[in-house]
Each structure stands twice: as C-alpha cells, then as structure tokens.
Amino acid sequence: MRILLAEDEADLNQIITRKLTSDGYSVDSCYNGSEAIDFLEMADYDAVILDIMMPKMDGFGVLRHIRNTGKSAPVLFLTAKDSVADRVKGLDSGADDYLIKPFSLEELTARIRAMTRKKFNITANILQVGDLTLDTGSHAVKRGENEIMLSAKEYNLLEYLMLNKGIVLSREKIENHIWNFEYEGGTNVVDVYISYLRKKIDGNCQNKLIHTVRGYGYMIEKKI
Template sequence: MRVLIIEDEQALAETIRRGLVNEGFVVRVEHNGNDGLWAATEERFDVIVIDIMLPGLNGYNVLREIRKRKIWTPIMMLTAKDGEYDQTDAFDLGADDYLTKPFSFLVLTARLRALIRRGAPARPVELTIGSLNLNPGRRSVTRHGDEIPLTAKEFGLLHFLMRQKGAIVSKSEILANVWDPAYDGAENVVEVYIGYLRRKIDVPYELSTLQTVRGMGYRLVADKPQNAHA
C-alpha cells in the first residue's frame, strides 16, 4: 500500500512516515505543495494525505489540481484548524476525509486503511440530478442554466444531498457530514437550511425536488413539479 504524505512540518511528517512504514505501508513524503502535486500526478498511490497549510501551493490548491486532472486517489486532508468551513471547503473540492491536528496515530492509520478499502472509483467533476447541476471546483450551482447563489453552508448541504443520489438521509447524518463535529445545537438547524435551499433551488422553478420523508429525513430527487402526486 503506497501512501503520499504532503506535510511541511518535517518532524511530524517523519513521525507519520515511520509509523506507517512499521504498519507495512510504503511511504513517500514531500514538504511543499508544488513537489507534492508533482508526486501525486506522476506516481500511483493508494491514498494521499495533504496538510492544508503548505508552502508553495496550499493544500486546497493541491487538492483542486489533483481532481482537475481526473486523479481519483482517496485523499485525506490534515489541518491545525478546526472549523466547519475548512471541512466544507475540503469536501467540496473532492477530499474523502479530514483529520484535525493533534490526532491519534491509531485513528489516522484506521482511517487511511478505510479509504484504501473503499478504493478510487472514477467520479464526475460535476454532480447532476435532473436540471440541477453542482460543480464543486467552481463552487457553482445552476438549474436550467441559471446560476443559483448559495451560502457556504447551503452549498455544503446541497453537495452532501446530491452525493447520496436520491437516498433518504436523516438529520443526524446531515449534521455529522455538513456541520462541525463540535456542533452541539438543536437538530432543527437542518430544517432551517433545508427551507433555505428549497426557496432557492425549487420554489422559483415550481419544483418539489428537495423532499421531506416523514419520520426518516430528506432526499433530493430529479425534477418533480410542485403539484405532482407522489
């Protein structure tokens, strides 16, 4: 199992490298974004770990360029920051996981193995359900060609729902994947943002695609007129 670590803190990078080698991984380490991007695009790895705060290209730009070149290797982002927008930005750009420093090496190893087991299926740069289109790289959403402005949280929520391909997701699943892990407020914040999204992606187009499934959660389906029967 080959791992690329892109981390500018050399002591931390070496600690991770030694630990992963002892676990049977083959590890390459780069200490800046430019060299990390070159390695990611020129060699094959089973998983890539990228620190967000890097000299040269920052981690977000490295991630963006990797996905832009249609390389779908699973990617975990590392950062000393801990905020919902950092996570949303990383997932919107194509990251598969996110770990905040300081972290347990056992947790890092377990999550890397999980990413490797999932593999790297090809995924489209854009997500489309009916006439609704979302481009994570450009952070844009359109319906019938109209640009729909969304806040960062609305965008993260829509992105999560579109990735589920019409499956029903619960409030707790949405909170776990879209909100900060430290969030301890009421679950009804999900209902509030679902309402915000409906007013932007459905109401102006007389559609009912963002559906509430009573007692279960929410799902996003292909174009459905507001007056259509279930």
C-alpha cells in the same frame, strides 16, 4: 499500498512516515505542495495525505490538481483548522476525509484503511481468497487455521494482490504500488517477493492461490 504524504512540519512528517512504514505502507513524503505535484505526476498512489497550509501550494491547490488530472486516489486533509466551515470546505473540495491536529496515529491509520476499503469496494477489514484470510487491522494472515508470518513488504504485496483478487497485475504496476522512489534494489524485485510469498502462502498446499500470467504478471485467485 503506496501513500503520498505532504506535510510541512518536519517532525510530524517524519513521525507519520515512520508509523505508516512500520504498518507496511510504502511512503513518499514531501514538505510543500509543489513537491507533492511532482510526486503525483511520476506515480500513482493508493491514498494521499495533505496538510492544508503548506508553502508554495496549499492542500486545496494540490487536491484540485489531483481531481483535474483524473486521479481517483482518496485524499485525507490534515489541518489545525477545526471550524465547521473549514471542514465543509475541505470535503466539498473533493477530499474524502478530514483530520484535525493534534491527532492519534492509530486514528490516522484507521481512516486510511477506511478510505482504501471504499476505493476497492471492500466493506470489512478481512480480505479473503479461498481459505486465505488477511486482517488489514491487525495484519494477521492465515491459511486455514495456520497463521503465516510475513515481513512488512511481503504483507504489503499480499494485501495489494488480495485487494485486486481475480485481476492480473503487471510487474510494473505492482512495483509502482509497493515500492517508493527510495528503493534501489534489483529489477526483478517483484519476482523475488512473489517467490517468497508462494513459499509461505502456497507451500505444499494442493490448491495454489498465486498464479503467473506469462508475459504479463501475477494474480491471486482460487481456481476450481
């Protein structure tokens, strides 16, 4: 999934970006609220992480923009302010969660998983389509009893398909949620990675799970 990170502490910004990227997320990062607004106007995000105290526009201002423009992406505030009043203000402003600095990167990723589960109406870390399972916590993927090894980008694509199981996703929508603005590859990148997934997920299985909807895009579903 694709995440926007707005954090003005350069070292922390880079550490979080590296962690989320290594976990398979596509990350667009910036250092102030004005840049965050620019990113939000150009892409849809599955989650947004905002530092509250940022130059040019603080996290509260960015959050107001997100909600005023009708975007429903879950928002997590990062802040050094730890009073109850500050936490209440953050949550009452429309944030979905609130993490106080310093924090564990593992806790941050767990909170992101919790927020995105809520967004997609998922109640557990295990996603399933037919005999295919994906554990969003450990990133383990299995088809029946067979474990499947995926690259970070293949995992990210499969997770997004499974979160939207039964829904046809256009190539444009898939690309927008899986690749960030730094990507400089070919225009057929979605088709290429779908091909990679098909070989690993469906292979010689009789019951194919990844389907092409001609003229539109792809979907994952167990068909009877």
